[in-house]
Structure formats: structure tokens, C-alpha cells
Amino acid sequence: MTFNATNEAPEADTPESIKESRLWSDNGWTARVIKNQDDDGWAVEMIKDGESEPALVGPWTMGRDKKNPKPLDVSAFHTLVKTASEVLRRHEQHLHAMLHKSITVSTAEGAVSVTLDIVPDDYEPYAILGAQDALGEQLAEVRVEPGFKLTRASAAAWVEAEFRRPG
Numbered sequence: 013m014t015f016n017a018t019n020e021a022p023e024a025d026t027p028e029s030i031k032e033s034r035l036w037s038d039n040g041w042t043a044r045v046i047k048n049q050d051d052d053g054w055a056v057e058m059i060k061d062g063e064s065e066p067a068l069v070g071p072w073t074m075g076r077d078k079k080n081p082k083p084l085d086v087s088a089f090h091t092l093v094k095t096a097s098e099v100l101r102r103h104e105q106h107l108h109a110m111l112h113k114s115i116t117v118s119t120a121e122g123a124v125s126v127t128l129d130i131v132p133d134d135y136e137p138y139a140i141l142g143a144q145d146a147l148g149e150q151l152a153e154v155r156v157e158p159g160f161k162l163t164r165a166s167a168a169a170w171v172e173a174e175f176r177r178p179g
Contacts, residue, residue, distance in 0.1 A: 033083035041093050045072050045081045054081035058096035068096040115167045122146045126167035130158050143175060151175065 029038040034045040040061045048055040053074065057066035073082040111130040116123050123146045130139045137158040143151040152175030160166075160178065170178055 031084075031086075034081065036084045036089045038089065039093070041089075041096065043084055043089055043092050045084060048072075056084075056092065058092050060096070060100065067100050068092070070095075113162045115162060115164055117164065117168045117171055119171055124151065124167075124171050126162065126170065128156075128160060128162040132158070141170065141178070143171065154178075 030036060030042075031038070036043045042059045042061070043056055044059070045054055045056050048071065054072040055069055056072040058068040059066045074080070075082045111132065113128045114125060116125050118124075125144045125146075127142045127144070128139055129142070131137060139156050139158045139160050140153060141156045141160065141162070142153045145151055154175065154177045156178060166178070170176075
């Protein structure tokens with residue numbers, strides 16, 4: 013282990029940044045220029061630290077010699093990080109929308125918000141069907157199959173059945 017001028021050990025968990033023509037790694041991201049499997053061109057993949065799969069894979073520009081890839085640079089790296097981060101953000105929003113649904117139904121007592129939250133467990137997935145009144149007070153909560161279809165009709169039927177577990 014090396015020590016700096018104040019005899020303190022360097023941060024062990026801070027990865028070194030790499031800035032090479034085909035590999036950049038900095039601020040939690042790695043950009044790697046790779047041979048495009050589909051043709052004679054090049055591609056770039058963006059991998060977030062700790063992930064096994066790239067968040068983004070896209071075409072990469074040929075260099076001036078028309079054989080080798082254009083080298084990565086700071087501007088390209090920052091653009092790739094921004095694009096890959098946006099792809100991850102959209103994926104998370106889509107996943108959230110798929111796993112969490114909400115419908116409001118009208119009753120004689122007022123509006124009732126019916127929610128369905130799917131828990132995608134690898135072994136025993138399930139969903140929680142819940143109901144809240146207009147003030148956000150919990151009216152009911154039951155466990156249902158993860159394939160339960162929350163529609164305006166199914167929500168209204170559940171409320172009318174006084175929140176008995178749907179069959």
C-alpha cells in the first residue's frame with residue numbers, strides 16, 4: 013500500500029478513472045468501443061458501475077482512416093453518460109408504471125382511490141390491492157394474484173363488494 017504526503021492511505025473504494033481511445037471509465041460509468049457484430053463498423057457500450065449488462069449500446073463513428081473507430085473524448089463521454097442515464101431513467105419509469113397502477117372510482121361516500129402494487133418476486137410474485145378515501149385514509153388492503161387486472165370495472169366491483177378479496 014502506498015501512502016500520500018500526509019501518510020494517509022488512499023481511498024480503497026474509489027475506482028481510478030481511465031481515459032483511453034477505446035475505453036473511458038469515470039464517475040460510475042464505463043464507455044467501451046467494441047467491434048459491431050452486425051457489420052464492419054464499431055459500436056459503443058455504456059455500462060453503469062456494478063451492472064453486468066450495458067445500459068446503452070449504439071453505433072460509433074469511424075475514424076479518419078475509415079478502418080478504426082474515432083477515439084473517445086471527454087465531450088463524447090459526457091454525452092454518452094447523459095444518454096445512458098436517460099435510458100435508465102425511462103426504463104425505471106416504465107417498470108414503475110407496469111408495477112404500480114391506480115384508478116379512482118366514485119361512490120356515494122366520495123371518491124375512492126384503488127391501487128395495485130405488483131411485487132415481482134422470483135419465486136412467489138404477488139400483488140397488493142389497496143383502497144384509500146379522498147383524504148388518503150386506508151380503507152382496505154388485500155393480497156391478490158400478480159396477474160390481477162385493475163380496471164375501472166374491477167375496482168368498482170371490489171369497492172361495491174365491501175373490499176372482499178376478489179376471487
